[in-house]
Structure formats: C-alpha cells, structure tokens
Amino acid sequence: MTEYDYEDLGLVAGLEIHQQLDTATKLFCNCPTELRDPDESTRRFTRYLHPTRSELGEIDDAALEESKVDREFEYLAYDTTCLVEEDDEPPHRLDDEALETVLEIAQLMAMSPVDQANVMRKLVVDGSNTSGFQRSTLIATDGEIETEEGPVGIEDLLLEEESAQRVEETDDGVRYSLDRLGIPLVEIGTSPDIRSPEQARDAAARIGMLLRSTGKVKRGLGTIRQDVNVSIAEGARVEIKGVQSLDDIDDIVRTEVGRQTELVEIRDELEARDAAVGDPQDVSEVFADTDSGVIGGALDGGGSVMAVPLAGFDGLVGREIAPDRRLGTEFSDHAKRHGAGGIFHTDELPAYGVTSEEVDALRDAVGATEDDAVAIVAAATDVASSSIEAVAERARTALEGVPEETRGANDDGTTRYLRPLPGAARMYPETDVPPVEPDPSEVAEPELLTAKVERYQAEYDLDAGLAEQVAYGKFMPLFEDLVADGTDPTLAATTLESTVTELRRDDVPVENLTATHFEQVLGMATAGDLPNEGIPDLLSALATDPSRSAEEAAEAAGLGSAAEDEVREAVLEVVERNEGQVEQEGMQAFSGLMGECMGALRGKADGDLVSELLREEIQKRA
Structure with a gap:
C-alpha cells in the first residue's frame, strides 16, 4: 500500500466510537439486553418509514435519499418484546444504570457533564428503528485522551439507544430483529485532531481501554463499532461507518486518503479535458x-x-x-x-x-x-x-x-457509498422523556486497566501475562467478585482464562457458562469439596447442561474430593499394574504413572496428594 506524506496532504481525521453498555435493562424500557436467535421470534410485523420535517420545516438530505428507496421493513419480535420497542407506547425514563456508567466514562476522559441532559430524536429511516428515529442524549463535553503522537480532544459523549439488528434482505425490503433495539449505547466523538493512520488506531485503542476499565460494557463481535471521519486538504469530509475491528482503522484511513487523492487527480484531469x-x-x-x-x-x-x-x-x-x-x-x-x-x-x-x-x-x-x-x-x-x-x-x-458522504466499511479495508452526510435537520427534541440532571459527585472514577495489571501482580502475585489477560478480558468483573468472595486469585485467573480457553478449543459450549456456574464451581474447590483437577470436567458438564447446579453436576459426573484411602487404593492399583516398569525404572516411571493415576481418579483427587502417595509406593518397590 502506498504511504503518503499525510502532513503535506493535510490529513484531518476524527473518531466516533459506539459501545454497548452491559446493563440489566434497555435504555427506555425494562426489557433484557440479551441477544436472541432469530428462530426464537414469536411474531412479526411490518412498517414503512418516511422522513419528517424538523422544527424549522427542513428535511435532512440523508433521510430524504433513504426514503426514495421504496422498502418494507419487517421486525422479529420475541416473548420479551414490549410496546416501547414496537413504538406503540411512549419511552420510559432514562435508565439510571446506563447514566451512571456514562458518567464514569466521562470521568476517565476528563470531561465536563452537562447541567441538564435532554433526550433528542435523530431521524433514521433505514428501518433500524421502528419509530423512524434514534433517541440520543448529550451527557458530557470537552475532554481529552493521550496518544503517542499527542493529545486528542474528546468533543462529546452521548448516551443513545442501539438500533435493531439487521437479519437479512428480503424481496420487499429488510428484516430486522428487535432483541438489540434499545440496548444502551455510548457514543464518543473525538475532535478532528488526528493526523495519521497510526494515531487514529492509537486513539481508538486508548478509548477502548478506558471503556473496558468500567467493567460495564458488553464484549464480543458487534458490541463496539468505530466510525472514522477522514478528509485531506483538497478533498472533503467523509464519514466511514461500521469499522468492526481496531486492526482495520489505520488501513481504512490509508485507503480513504488514497481514494480522495485519486479523485482529486481525476478532477484535475477532467477539468483539463473540459469534461x-x-x-x-x-x-x-x-x-x-x-x-x-x-x-x-x-x-x-x-x-x-x-x-x-x-x-x-x-x-x-x-x-x-x-x-x-x-x-x-x-x-x-x-x-x-x-x-x-x-x-x-x-x-x-x-x-x-x-x-x-x-x-x-x-x-x-x-x-x-x-x-x-x-x-x-x-x-x-x-x-x-x-x-x-x-x-x-x-x-x-x-x-x-x-463528495461529502457517508460510506460503509468493507471487510477488505475498502469502503462503499451509503448516503449523503446527515445535517442538523435530522435532530429535534424528544417530548416523551423528561430531562435529567447528571450528578457526577455520586460516581466513583473507575480504576484503569493498566493500573489493574500492576495491582494484580503486586497484590495477587499473578505473573505479568496472566494479570494482563485477566484485566483486559471479559471476565475481569467476575474475577474481582470471586477473589472478594475468598477464591485464590491464581486459581480464579487460570480458570477464567486458561481453562475456559482450553475447553473452547475442545468444542465445549463455554458460552453457556454463567457467573453463577463459576461461583459455584470455584466455591466447591475453595471449600475442599472439589479438587482443582476436577474443575475442567465440572465446567464441561455444566456447559453441556447449564440448567443444573454445580453440586448436581458433580454428583452426576462422579466428581468431588475422594478420601485419602480411596486415592491410595487407586494409586496402588496403578503401581501394581505397572510393577515391572517400577522395578526397572524406579522414580523415572513417576511421570507416566502420575498421568495414569489422575486419569483413573477422574478429577476426584488433588494432584499434590496423588503425587505424594505415588512417590511413596514407587519408593517401596524401587
């Protein structure tokens, strides 16, 4: 890929980061924020959406072009879908948990909360909202983050409702799922301070770290989206929507700079040809x-x-x-x-x-x-x-x-035209939701993930790699809860990171495991009712049948702490079965027999006890 002199070209870039919050309920109703399989939908309904004029009588250009495409929008509803999500009932008050989380984020970015937060309607007629608009609330302004190439201002922080999830194109239009609609979403907009592709990626990484530091954001594919605004001196501002991966941001910026450079050269050639x-x-x-x-x-x-x-x-x-x-x-x-x-x-x-x-x-x-x-x-x-x-x-x-326009990010790092850039006419007040007055004094500033890594090493004696895995992983809040409840930090960390990863590689459906499962399993291990070696087998059993408790699954699988006599008997049986090898190799036979003993006990015994008894029996015969 061609590398440009970005300063000479006058590159100016900014970011808009959209991150789903991990709250119990949606932003304007009490429905859960969990995604559903479209096959679970219980009914469907359709809508046709049209743009409305602003308070000044204007129609947004982007909404007007969208409305020229005649499409029917079909929505999949579930047993949890409410009238607010269907736009058949006014929205409820702004969710308190979501507001508290965005105030924490504002503190991490040194932002100033607004005195009064008013909900606005943002016109969207592409079918992603049943109402034809997205509700958005300005919470804080005027912040800053640091990057290796200098500070980047944070212009605004907004609390929004997530759009419906696009399922597929239909013969008549588009099918959406309502499970995602209304999940609280924080939008963070930077100032146009970014001057290189590398700085764009660095800024996005920094913002992502700050968001995860709250421990209150959703993780996984689709839960965070990055929009990039790019222009060069002779070009125009182009908004690129839906950059899914942090690794793609710098390539997206480079490619857009190249695209605009080529378009400028084509313009000059067309002018020379009197086209x-x-x-x-x-x-x-x-x-x-x-x-x-x-x-x-x-x-x-x-x-x-x-x-x-x-x-x-x-x-x-x-x-x-x-x-x-x-x-x-x-x-x-x-x-x-x-x-x-x-x-x-x-x-x-x-x-x-x-x-x-x-x-x-x-x-x-x-x-x-x-x-x-x-x-x-x-x-x-x-x-x-x-x-x-x-x-x-x-x-x-x-x-x-x-041309100024909104483009969509493609998987190959290129972009495609979506619609014109939206204007001010797309925003107007939401009259159904009362304003709120954010109070940052009641919100504690979260600990940064970088600080957590250092603390986990110093306080819990975790090695640097494991400390970073836990701090930056999706199980970080659960890890802290487990340690607070008395679980050994190293055991909690290795279980949540290493054991879960190994089970996933073995095709165990670990996505079925809940915080309660981990709390029960590690609680049994801490109480001495389950050897550490039995943790993977018990988690596997729970993942396969998550409806059971850890105690029920352990009993059904024959897991638990075996008495010393039972362990000695199993060890003795293995040693006697391999008596010739023991007499010939002595303690050199230990490693192979240890694995055989653990397999025979099937997670019922602690490895230290098995090791001790096996050494005794080998020494008697060596």
Missing part, C-alpha cells in the same frame, strides 16, 4: 438483439436500457481509486441504491456479452466520441431511470472532486 455530463437517454434499441444475459434479461422482462454520456471521461471511469475499486464502482454503488444490479461502462466494454459493434452503436446513439465514456443501466424501466439519474449525479460530483 461534462450529458442527459440520460433510453438506448434499448441498441441492444434489441444482444447476447448479453443481463441486458437481454432486463429487456425480455419489459425493462429498459438507460445510458448517460460522459464527455471527456474515457479511461477515467475504469481508473482504480482504491484496491479493486474504480470510479465506475462508485457510479455502480449509487445505481445499486436505487435497485439496479450495477452498471456497465465503455471503459470495460466490449465484455459480458456486449459486442464491439454494440459499443459503437451505443456511442452513436448518445453522440459520444472516442474521448468520451458512456455508462448504462439495464433494469425495470423505473429502476433503470432512477439509477441512471443517480449515476449522472455522481459523475457531476466527480467534476468537482471528492
């Missing part, structure tokens, strides 16, 4: 006898082929502006937003069943020369018409350079 965009035209007759499956299929279905002449664009529509993405790909993204499968253009034709004779006829039909390009869309007539208009509009913005 222009013509009016869309119907060119269906050109392809009346085509062998192209896509075009022929559209025409056979009663559709049309629409074209737009692009004067001076020859060779530039096919120019690569990002890895495996071209200017023509940008045009195609806009066409797809209006229902088309994509576009063809003369920089890539003849191909796809389109002949050179048809390309010549196409150019003649729209009055294009060899210096020009032509883009075409083949689809149902209304789709083809709206899609080619979108292509023409995007081509006109290419004459100006880089």
Whole structure:
C-alpha cells in the first residue's frame, strides 16, 4: 500500500466510537439486553418509514435519499418484546444504570457533564428503528485522551439507544430483529485532531481501554463499532461507518486518503479535458438483439436500457481509486441504491456479452466520441431511470472532486457509498422523556486497566501475562467478585482464562457458562469439596447442561474430593499394574504413572496428594 506524506496532504481525521453498555435493562424500557436467535421470534410485523420535517420545516438530505428507496421493513419480535420497542407506547425514563456508567466514562476522559441532559430524536429511516428515529442524549463535553503522537480532544459523549439488528434482505425490503433495539449505547466523538493512520488506531485503542476499565460494557463481535471521519486538504469530509475491528482503522484511513487523492487527480484531469455530463437517454434499441444475459434479461422482462454520456471521461471511469475499486464502482454503488444490479461502462466494454459493434452503436446513439465514456443501466424501466439519474449525479460530483458522504466499511479495508452526510435537520427534541440532571459527585472514577495489571501482580502475585489477560478480558468483573468472595486469585485467573480457553478449543459450549456456574464451581474447590483437577470436567458438564447446579453436576459426573484411602487404593492399583516398569525404572516411571493415576481418579483427587502417595509406593518397590 502506498504511504503518503499525510502532513503535506493535510490529513484531518476524527473518531466516533459506539459501545454497548452491559446493563440489566434497555435504555427506555425494562426489557433484557440479551441477544436472541432469530428462530426464537414469536411474531412479526411490518412498517414503512418516511422522513419528517424538523422544527424549522427542513428535511435532512440523508433521510430524504433513504426514503426514495421504496422498502418494507419487517421486525422479529420475541416473548420479551414490549410496546416501547414496537413504538406503540411512549419511552420510559432514562435508565439510571446506563447514566451512571456514562458518567464514569466521562470521568476517565476528563470531561465536563452537562447541567441538564435532554433526550433528542435523530431521524433514521433505514428501518433500524421502528419509530423512524434514534433517541440520543448529550451527557458530557470537552475532554481529552493521550496518544503517542499527542493529545486528542474528546468533543462529546452521548448516551443513545442501539438500533435493531439487521437479519437479512428480503424481496420487499429488510428484516430486522428487535432483541438489540434499545440496548444502551455510548457514543464518543473525538475532535478532528488526528493526523495519521497510526494515531487514529492509537486513539481508538486508548478509548477502548478506558471503556473496558468500567467493567460495564458488553464484549464480543458487534458490541463496539468505530466510525472514522477522514478528509485531506483538497478533498472533503467523509464519514466511514461500521469499522468492526481496531486492526482495520489505520488501513481504512490509508485507503480513504488514497481514494480522495485519486479523485482529486481525476478532477484535475477532467477539468483539463473540459469534461461534462450529458442527459440520460433510453438506448434499448441498441441492444434489441444482444447476447448479453443481463441486458437481454432486463429487456425480455419489459425493462429498459438507460445510458448517460460522459464527455471527456474515457479511461477515467475504469481508473482504480482504491484496491479493486474504480470510479465506475462508485457510479455502480449509487445505481445499486436505487435497485439496479450495477452498471456497465465503455471503459470495460466490449465484455459480458456486449459486442464491439454494440459499443459503437451505443456511442452513436448518445453522440459520444472516442474521448468520451458512456455508462448504462439495464433494469425495470423505473429502476433503470432512477439509477441512471443517480449515476449522472455522481459523475457531476466527480467534476468537482471528492463528495461529502457517508460510506460503509468493507471487510477488505475498502469502503462503499451509503448516503449523503446527515445535517442538523435530522435532530429535534424528544417530548416523551423528561430531562435529567447528571450528578457526577455520586460516581466513583473507575480504576484503569493498566493500573489493574500492576495491582494484580503486586497484590495477587499473578505473573505479568496472566494479570494482563485477566484485566483486559471479559471476565475481569467476575474475577474481582470471586477473589472478594475468598477464591485464590491464581486459581480464579487460570480458570477464567486458561481453562475456559482450553475447553473452547475442545468444542465445549463455554458460552453457556454463567457467573453463577463459576461461583459455584470455584466455591466447591475453595471449600475442599472439589479438587482443582476436577474443575475442567465440572465446567464441561455444566456447559453441556447449564440448567443444573454445580453440586448436581458433580454428583452426576462422579466428581468431588475422594478420601485419602480411596486415592491410595487407586494409586496402588496403578503401581501394581505397572510393577515391572517400577522395578526397572524406579522414580523415572513417576511421570507416566502420575498421568495414569489422575486419569483413573477422574478429577476426584488433588494432584499434590496423588503425587505424594505415588512417590511413596514407587519408593517401596524401587
């Protein structure tokens, strides 16, 4: 990947971090915050959403474009779904637990809480909210974090409701699941202080560490999303949504800088060529006898082929502006937003069943020369018409350079067009929820994870690696609860990190294990009712059947602390069975026989006791 002089290009970047909070209930109702399997849904309902005007009578551009795509939104409801989630009942008061957590986060970022927090409605008509808007509340402003390349300001911290979970595309629109809708979500927006891809990743990592330091955020795929705002001096602000992985942030920034740089160069070339965009035209007759499956299929279905002449664009529509993405790909993204499968253009034709004779006829039909390009869309007539208009509009913005827009992050580090940048018209007050007055004096500042690592080493005598695993792992709050209840810190740490990891590798469904399971199992071990060696087997049994208690599972599996006589008997049986080996090898036979003894006892005995008795029996015969 090309490395740019970011200072020379005038790179300016900022982050928006969205993190789900691990609260008991949702932000505006008492429903649980656990995700469900879509197959568990008990009913479905549909909605059509439309944009509304702001208090000043304005309509947000992003919402207006979204509404031009005629779609039905289907929602999966569950036995826990309430009327608030369905938008059939006003929202309840702001959740106290969520508010307390965001005030802790504000302290960690040296932010100033607002005197009064008022809930706002943010217009969203893509179906991700049943109401057609997302509720958002400004909680704190004016903070700062440190990075290796200098401080980065934190402009605002908001408490929001999470959107519904997109399940799949349907023939009529989109299907969503309501289990995620309403989970408390903190949004953290940085100032545009970031000047390099590395600093963007560093800032995101720092914010992530601060969020996890509260011990009150959800963990796992999809629980945190990073949006990146990027611009260069001759480009424009572009918001890139949905960067899932921290490891992708610096690559996303680099790729966007490259994309904008290429678009600026294309603009300059188009200006030098005195380029222009013509009016869309119907060119269906050109392809009346085509062998192209896509075009022929559209025409056979009663559709049309629409074209737009692009004067001076020859060779530039096919120019690569990002890895495996071209200017023509940008045009195609806009066409797809209006229902088309994509576009063809003369920089890539003849191909796809389109002949050179048809390309010549196409150019003649729209009055294009060899210096020009032509883009075409083949689809149902209304789709083809709206899609080619979108292509023409995007081509006109290419004459100006880089358009301000919202883009989505792709898995390969590139991005795709989503919609225009939203404006101020999308926000207006929520009249159903009373304001609250945040009181930071009642909230203690959480201990940073970096400080926890040091404390775990000093206070609990954990080695550096294990201390870091526990502090940064999802079981950190549970670890502290277990230690507070009397569990040996090393035993608690190794169980939560090493043992669980090993069980997962053995395909044990460890996701079924709850905090109560760990508390019961380690409680038995601490009380001497279960040897440490039996912990993996008991956790495995509970993961397979989580409805049982640890005591019930231990009894069913024959686990528990065996009496010394029972242990000695098992050891003696192993030694006698291998008496020839013992007489020949003496204590060198210990290692192999130890494993055999532990296997015979199946987690019923402590390893130290088994070791002691085995040594005694070997020494008697050596």
